Amino acid sequence: MKKSIYCGFILVIMMACNIEPEPIDYGADACEYCHMTIVDRQHAAEIVTKKGRAYKFDAIECMMNYMKSMDNAKAGLYLITDYKQLGILIDANKATYLISKEISSPMSAFLSGTSSKEEAEKLQDENGGNLYNWNDLINYFRDTDGVIQ
Numbered sequence: 001m002k003k004s005i006y007c008g009f010i011l012v013i014m015m016a017c018n019i020e021p022e023p024i025d026y027g028a029d030a031c032e033y034c035h036m037t038i039v040d041r042q043h044a045a046e047i048v049t050k051k052g053r054a055y056k057f058d059a060i061e062c063m064m065n066y067m068k069s070m071d072n073a074k075a076g077l078y079l080i081t082d083y084k085q086l087g088i089l090i091d092a093n094k095a096t097y098l099i100s101k102e103i104s105s106p107m108s109a110f111l112s113g114t115s116s117k118e119e120a121e122k123l124q125d126e127n128g129g130n131l132y133n134w135n136d137l138i139n140y141f142r143d144t145d146g147v148i149q
Contacts, residue, residue, distance in 0.1 A: 019076040021046055021089050022054035033062035034107060041086040043105045043112065048077040060097070061109035064141040078134075083112040084119055093134045096120035100129025111137075 024046065029038045032055040038044050045063035047055040047070070057063040060080050067075075078092035083103075095113040098120050105111050110129070114120045120131050132140060 019048050019050060019052050021048055021077060021079050022056070024056050024081075024087070024089075026087070029056050031056065031058040031062050033057055033066040034059075036106065040106050042081060042083045044081045044087075045092065046077075046079040046089060047075050048079070049074045050076040052076075059106040059109065060092075060111050060113055061105060061107045061141075063092075064111075064137065067138075068141075080113040082115045082119075083123065084114055090115045095134065097132040097134075097137050098123050098127070098129050099132065099140075100124065100127040102127035102129065 024038055024044050026041060027037060027039055030036065031038055036058050038056060038058040040058060043059045045057040045060045047063060047066070051074075055066065057066065063078070063080070079089040080092045080095055082088045082090045090113070092113070095115060096117045096119070097111060097113045099109070099111050100123070101110050103110055103112050103123070112123065114123065117131075124131055
């Protein structure tokens with residue numbers, strides 16, 4: 001009896017620690033950083049803390065700027081919407097990013113993300129610009145404050 005109670009308690013704790021993205025309610029949810037209503041299904045982003053709290057953003061650049069003021073040790077997931085798959089959240093750490101003045105984003109950083117390097121390269125061939133991985137993008141925003149040069 002005690003063993004089954006103990007196992008049940010462990011199972012409840014494990015389930016409580018499981019963090020998951022929260023769907024973005026386009027047209028209703030507001031950006032945590034700039035407070036604009038999130039409507040763009042190609043550029044939205046989300047941070048989910050280790051406790052499960054979701055912070056939603058109307059643009060990847062808003063998430064990047066918000067990260068500067070956040071205790072990043074509390075973050076569990078960084079997510080972006082895939083430019084080619086409207087409204088689909090993907091792991092920001094694994095995405096490839098394109099900054100191209102030919103592709104507008106909500107806060108004018110011209111930043112888009114895709115789930116694969118191949119898709120990003122196709123976008124780059126069509127629109128020009130520069131490709132970045134997650135760490136490069138973090139450094140770019142740290143060094144330039146997200147201002148396109």
